[in-house]
Amino acid sequence: MNLEFYTLKFQILFIGFILSFQSATAQDAPFNCSYSAYLFQFNDVYSIDLASGNSYVVASDVTEGNINAAAYNPADGYLWGSLTSPQKSIVRIGNNFETTIFYIDELPTNNRYVGDVNANGVYYLKGGGTTYYKIDLDPASENYTQHISTENLSQNINVHDWAFNAVDGQLYTVEKNTNRLYRIDPSTSSVENLGEVPILSGLSYTYGAVYFDASGRFYVSANQTGTIYVIQSVQDLDGTTTMNSNLFAFGPSSSSNDGARCPTAPVSQEICDNGIDDDGDGLIDCQDPSCSGFGNCDVIAQPTSANDGGLESNGRLSEAINKRNFNRAKNSYKFDQKSATRVSEESLNTVRNSTNGIQLQDFIPINTIGEDYAVESTPTDLISITNATEVYSVDYMENNQSVASILALKTENGVYEHTKYICDRLLGAELISVSTIDINQQSFIKSIIKNIDGSYEYVLSLSAKTENNESNFAIESHWNLDLYEENVTFYNFQIWSDSIDDLYLLAEEVLQLINTEKPISAYSISTPPTVFVRKGKYINGALDLQIINTNATDNVNFDAGFRETETSNFNYTSSNLSLNQNYITNLEVPTGNLFDIGFRIGDGINTPDDLFMSDGPWGIDDSQESTTVNSYVVSTNSDGFDSIDFPIERN
Template identity: 55%
Template sequence: MKNYYSKIKNFTLIILISFSFQGLLSQANEPFNCVTEAYLFQTNDVYAQNLASGNAVLEGIDLALDNINAVGYNEKDGYIWGSLRFPDNTIIRIGKDYSTTTFEIPGASFSYVGDVNKDGIYYLRKSSNSYYTIDLDPSSATYLTVLGTQTISKSLNVHDWAFNAVDGKLYTVEKNSNNLYRIDTATNVVETLGEVPILSGLNYTYGAVYFDVDGNFYVSANQTGTVYIIRTVQNVTSSLDMNSNLFAFGPSSNSNDGARCPTAPVPQEDCTNGVDDDGDGLVDCDDPSCSGVASCPTITPTSTGNSGGLESNNRLSTQINRRNINRIKTNYTFDVAKARKVEKNSFYARRSSNQNISLWDLVPMDVIPGTTAVESSPSDLVDITNATDLVSVDYIRDNKGYGTLLLLKTENKVYEHTKHICDRFTGAELLSVSNMEINDALFIKSRVKQPDGSIEFVATFSVRESDDNSSFIVESHWNLDQYEEKGYYNFQVWASSIDDLYNVSQEVLNLLEVQKPISEYKSSDAPLVFIKKAAYRRGGKIDLEIINNLRPSTIIIEGNKRATETATSEPVTFNVDLTGYINNVTLDIGNLYDFGFRLRNQYNLTPDDLFLSDGTWGVDDSSQRFVDTFNVIANNETDEEGVYKVERNISLVATANQDVSVYRSLTPKFEPVDLTAYDQISFDAKGVGTMKMIFVKESISDWNNQPYITVNLTDNTKDYVIYKGDITSNANGEVNLNDVKMLFITLVADDGSMVQKNLDVGNIKFAKQATASIGNEVSLERALVSPNPVETSATFTFNSKSTNDYNFEVFNVLGKQVHSEKITSKVGSNTINFDRKQLSSGIYFYKISSKSLEMKGKLIFK
């Protein structure tokens, strides 16, 4: 595993060098004493691991010339002790600064299972049914000598054990059987406590185990890095009273061992109070330790592969929107119940005779217990991405997905999209990212919370042929630019559990090996600093929640933003100081359409990449060939309370003999938005002919029944205010805008002749009538308006006690100023003549104000 750790080791050296020499001297040879961290040893390196979060930071590197294992915390001196593979008969003492001292102990060979009890006696396993005891009490006359060899009553296939400070007994979990054992070192009797329920059916190596002050037993699986908890094991008598669960997700390794002070507490999450009790950034059901606790589900169904495979790389309007609009207009939905079932046949896991590998040759079957595989291939990706062929299957149980494999073949380049970017782009949260180990190779895994609350485990990797086509090379990278420009089989796997993710991914590798040997694995580190969630706020703000697994550090956010869909990109850079583990950062980036960016860290470790976008303005496919010009223009208005704004305006010129249409998705991937709280929609428009605006609802499958409005355009820009009751539909019943995905705007053709038309639309707002106005209250003094309702013009009469400067303003119901002029009053009666011009019918408000007087009231335009 040395190649994998080389970059992180270099980073660690940088951190260590950054400390002052005096600081290192002050810690040299000092004991750890009893701290809350667990220490995870992998080969000859050590991580400080927060058991509550699973996050681990590499703190000590190359502590010895060979493997360190069988580590344990010694309460008698506060140091961590371990066994060395080389030189033989040697144990090692490790201090707070990771300085080491070695001791040759004649008669004690290397072991990978060990721990130290409260009296300073080191229990080092000798064989499956025996162990050495070595005295590590500095005050003892037999310090650093072997006290003897003991035989236990049962042979065990275990890889670590630990002492419980509550009852003084050794505990361990066996591979394959997943049985929990209690060993009484006073009698050497092994008590079989039964299979650990949370581990049932798993086949992992449990190479690192720990205790806390309450007797909770923490068990880490080498292959996945998953940390499990068995609560208060001193009270366990059998599987029936065993309280076990997931606890955290950490790093994996083929050489794991753990040490921890057993009398230190581990923070626990209260799963019902809405608070991050254990400080890992995860609240209640998001915390893995809450799985199955209270109202938290044990597993949640996953999304289908039919909707996957896209986010954007600055081609949003030609990819996502093109697919989604076509699906909406054709009433396309993926029905799991009607999907084609796929079953294992006689050709499964057989080498292709002509070496023409089919994608179906690489699709796992019968890997998630109790599920049926159905084809969910999103064939429309082939036309709009760099994929030349694809297939996907959903693993279904009770019509719900519990895993998905999406496989795409590309030429000359890796597939352009990764699920960890795709999902955050559409509002998901990246809860954690680390590695898992399959076939002694590392793959990046992530845990993602979808907007609907479901949680998915995700792995993305790509496979290419070697230069001589004799073997496969498997690569797993977080950043797409780490892949060479070659053709790839691209695998995106997601599942409802880490174990199912592991099994599907491993079976993919097995199926690859059937076709050709895998000659090499290449992997990058998972990012230690990553964006948990991100959101664009109207008005030009981006809110980021950043998880920082480094020491306090500075990051650089750099990327390119586009102010509108038709604007050129411009570079943007921010320097951000991170002070803790969880960092909430707001970037004032200005109004934008999209922003692709990279999160760099000062140690040049794996950066995080992300793409954010607003909903999109675009020209419908059917209208593309008729459009002469199409521009999207920024409308840099500030945000308003109680108003839902559709950012940016459009201007279009087309020469056509048919309808010409543009659209605006309200969200980046056409998710529905509830607009029922708003009473009216207003916008500015000008053009030629009739404009139809359709409010495309998710719940309506028939395009002809979608609700709409029509307005007659004029050559001059006109303000339109449409009330909810004015929206019509060909379907019966009241129109409910509870799930609007898109605005579809059509410039309606007149008589079928080829003519040039123009359309300008902007400042679209949904508003609440009661709160959007400048105010309905009556002032102490009011002008007399005649006539009111106003047809074409009106006269305002008011009295003034002195000569004064006044502002005369008129506002629509959204609070937008539609008229303004300055007047100077005289003593006595004053009049203002007002021409409504092109202002549309509806309710308006006026205000006549000076420094000392304000008059306002309501106007009704017929």
């Protein structure tokens, strides 16, 4: 979305103790009660769909200073927030994202990051400590934009956002570290502890954006992971009744995060057992995160082993990849986690102390996620068929099931060329979500993958290279492999888990271990794609794709390189795909017969999405070492097929 911003011409008006900065030409209009939630990150504004967690930037650099304590004002329909600059100022934001700034002399110069506006237009603004400020934002009041009073909560709580519940008129918030839900009576400043939120138990996130809907559901967003949680009917809780909480969606992360939403607007809810996509996010019943643990829906599912991963995402090694799979099948190979070598801190230290230089084992966390034990799952056959020169992997086990894995690889001629999200989607897997996760104040890309067997995995990839005469590490993490620096040595890490929280902990510890080996001096990290293929398949000369469009794009380019057979040359094609700003588009892209294809879709502005597919190839399984193959050619099959036939497209 392209938005035009107008330069603000500030007029200074002294009205009592209030100094107001306003646009001389602004004709901004209110938002009124929009169904969307708005997420403020520094001075950028995102529109976020709570049902799906998807978000996109609707306005950038709307103010000189950063915006926090964001709130929707039911009295005038505008969004409001507190500014870092100018000092002691608040800002009104219209639906065209023009701004009007007001100076409030009674405010402190900084430390104002908690805020919401009640139904009568009173802004409750707070920072650390117990002190908070009440400001009149009712446009019908003669005291409009004036300080009403300075109050103190009955106890100090470590919170980063709060919101008014339209059902009972009370303020609610969740405390960092304790994960306690608090109710605050705005008339008495009394703080009531309603107990620990069950779904947040054991977490230590900052909850910088919270929202309500018309039914009194309380939505809580974690800054570090972007996960959105829901607490049902908080107005009915008394501190002794059971609190009903769950996952709701997966949104964007941020080191600076604040949210605003009309509290009387409904939020679409997924009914978890009716076979319908009720909330419009393309996920039906148990596929939707909000159905986790409901009825017959699993809470978690076992991820794959690192021993099964690590194959190239391009056509260069299609035959080698499939030959590896053929050899494993021919020998009935199956990795047995129960009999695999156990990995401990002591065993890793033995390896570290017995060799000089950097070892992949130096970067493997142990006991970070509270696993029962860890086992080595290294797929050593990757070295012979990929660009990896060293490989080491570990599976983390709970109740004799894998709950997370790390695959570490060293490459000496550029980044490792496989990522799960590039090729798995055309082989039966689905990319449920792609957004960010904040680690070390860096926004890495996280993806949620639904595997062919129905299990879910949270996935993150990063690579480290040396710089400054090998005295430092620099971190790169990109969705598109062509953005990595070429012809350098990388230490590559692919991390997947059945829990977004374990993914966060493992990635955080990997980065800490990298930094211990050599201080990290720089990060180069790309943004997630805004348009991506959720799932697809190749059938009878066409790609059948489901495309998710998070930023209402009209059209995307489709650029592909493909081969018709194993022995033919590459061909290239480009076309334009119409999405009509729809969130979900199912379409068929004619390709003709294919052996393999790599393609990219994108709008030419944001990060594009890349995919790769290789069909099962014809190959050679030599029966004797003395066998000589003089000619090997695979040709296309021009014969027609009936609808009940299984077509063999290549001879």
